Amino acid sequence: MNKIIYLDAAASALKSRAVIDTEMDFLREHYANAGRGVCARATAVDGMVNHTRHRVADFIGANATQIVFTSGTTDGMNRIVQMIRSMYPQSHFVVAVSDLDHHSARMPWQNLANRGECDLVLCPLNAAFDIDVDQIPVADVMVITAMSNVLGVPQDVASIIRHARRKNPHVITIIDAAQYVAHAKIDVHEWGCDFLCFSGHKIGADTGLGVMYIRDPDATAADKFGGGMVNKILDNGEFILNPSPEKFEAGTMPLTQISGLGVAIDEWTAWDGASELISYMYDALVKIPRINLLTGRGAALISFTVDGMHILDFGMRVGARGICMRVGNMCATWIHRALGIAGSARLSVGPWNTRADADRAIEIIRDVVGQ
Ligand SMILES: Cc1ncc(COP(=O)(O)O)c(C=O)c1O
Known part of the structure; x- marks a missing residue:
């Protein structure tokens, strides 16, 4: 039997023993709902959520009131579209997107554009397939993919935002940090972005949990309504909401996943082995003539195509021998189109991977x- 070698951290990271144990301990010994109860267990869970929120805030340079738990990047990206629309109901938006975008970042706006509710403009890429800061279009909203899940290169988000604001000082900037978060330090303050999203599962936490940063939560409208967010409902039906983050966290949160997030962040930030392993594999792959590398040596992951072999055939053949890697369009249709290909294969690593892998x-x- 082939040993399974998991080289698909960029799709989802494996969970460490410490994360699993923390979640199991929460489920076995400490479980209760948050934001509702007054008993000791319930307040302890409130404390755990609060503590984790502060940990996340430190992690990305934010305040805890700016951190909202979501179910993932996709959820956050869709919610931001609704928030912006409800705050400017009569407006027609110009939304700048780029070919680096994952479907999660661009599809919600593409859907609006297809209904005639906004116009999409493309932020051109330069010859290296980075966002071209000299060609940033005028836009009301700008979606910025901080790191493409196909090319693995960190974008200069601060500079992109500065250039976008020169074109329109009021542009609303939304950062997709789903890949970036696993490889480089985020500082929302330095970047000056309005919104940012990432998923816990890409940095070793559980699925079903994401983080949405909102720069100005007081000026941002709630997009979901339900329990846990209401301060007072008046007789005439009007209501007063709790301040952020409760305002944005209607309903029961993914508490088990939140319980493991702090440990995951601690472990992930203590690991810095990705670039060594990626460079090591890169140096071997670059010598195989049938492999066309799409990424450079310094990228956070390796993407490639294989001459004369359909990428799904390749994926199935290596998969049959125990290598778990991603093949296909990676939910990133546009960058593949820009590269003139239908799909690619991707190797990515996490703390569990070794030289032997x-x-x-x-x-x-x-x-x-065959080489
Ligand atoms: C760049 C990028 N954005 C967004 C997403 C969507 O993340 P999720 O599926 O956790 O919502 C991914 C996941 O692969 C991604 O790589």
Whole structure:
């Protein structure tokens, strides 16, 4: 039987023993709902959520009131569209997107554009496939993918935002940090972005949990309504909401996942082995003639195509021998179109990966492509 080698951290990170144990302990010993009860257990869960929120705030340079728990990047990105629309109901938006965008970042706006409710403009990429700061269009809203899940290069978000604000000082900037968060330090203050989203599962926390940063929560309208967010309902039906973050967290939160997030962040930030392993595999792959690398040596991941072999065939063949890697369009149709290809294969690593994993993967890839 082939040993399974998981080289798909960029899709979702494996969970460490410490994260699993923390969640199990929460479920077995400490479980209660948050934001509702006054008993000791309930207030302890409130404390855990509050503590984790502060940990996340530190992690990205924010205040705890600016941190909202969501179910993931996709959820956050869709919610931001609704928030912006409800705050400016009569407006027609010009929304700048780029070919680096994952479907999660662009589809919610694409959907609005297809209904005639906004116009999309493209933020051109330069020859290196980075966002071209000299060609940023005038826009009301700008979606910025801080790191493409295909190319793995950190974008200069602060500079992109500065240039966008020169074109329109009021532009609302939304950062998709789903990949960036796993590889580089985020500082929302330095970036000056209005919104930012990432998913816990890409940095070793559980699925079903995301983070949405809102720069000015007081000036941002709630988009979801329900329990836990209401301060007072008046007889005439009007209501007063709790301040942020409660205002944005209607309903029961993914408490088990939140319980593991702090440990996941601590572990993930203590690991810095990605670039060494990625460079090591890169140096081997670059010598295989049938492999066309789409990424450079310094990228956070490796993407490639194989000459004369459909990428799904390649994925199935290496998969049959235990190598778990992503193949296909990676929910990133536009960058593949810009590269003139339908799909690619991607290797990405996490703290569980070793040199031996890399050696075995390269050996199998070499075998499969016949070189
Ligand atoms: C760049 C990027 N944005 C958004 C997402 C969506 O994240 P999720 O599926 O956790 O909502 C992903 C996930 O692959 C991603 O890589």
